[in-house]
């Protein structure tokens with residue numbers, strides 16, 4: 529039975545992976561790091577600090593930069609970008625889905641690898657406060673996606689059994705995190721989130737119009 533639905537943020541609520549990538553590419557250039565598109569794609573869905581930790585281990589050139597410094601360089605530009613682009617809207621159909629679930633008394637949360645400030649900015653910008661009393665950011669966990677910690681923390685805050693949660697995710701790292709948390713996972717194929725292998729998800733959708741409360745319930749009946 530469904531007790532809760534947990535939404536990833538970047539690439540699921542807001543089409544922001546291209547913004548992250550743009551900002552990160554600028555930082556790569558500034559510090560002289562040569563990161564291939566394939567390597568960059570493998571970090572989608574990870575907390576910024578984990579991405580930089582991985583890059584530091586692989587690329588000698590950026591040893592001199594502290595992780596906190598690298599995180600800071602990207603985060604501020606991301607927030608400035610979304611705040612100064614007032615036309616940015618939620619991904620089509622997602623707010624209608626959230627509203628429908630809310631009206632059916634399904635508990636809701638956001639679990640995003642983004643920093644706390646980014647999560648709060650997006651929730652406020654899209655006026656989602658009413659729906660999401662629980663939000664867990666990358667700053668709130670020790671181990672980011674693909675570790676299941678962020679989803680387990682959200683389930684705990686909602687006071688629900690992880691097995692009764694459904695997660696919406698657009699990245700390979702996020703889908704793995706959800707499945708390790710023993711939750712159902714709907715892979716949202718967002719072409720702007722790069723080439724993401726969502727094959728571990730229970731179902732994959734291309735559009736929120738493909739999903740509704742009834743189809744979510746069916747996920748449990750089929751298993």
Ligand SMILES: O=P(O)(O)OC[C@H]1O[C@@H](O)[C@H](O)[C@@H](O)[C@@H]1O
Nearest residue numbers: 537538548572573576640641642
């Ligand atoms: O978990 P979410 O909301 O998809 O967040 C993912 C993003 O979180 C950010 O902090 C990273 O810098 C991005 O590169 C990453 O893709």
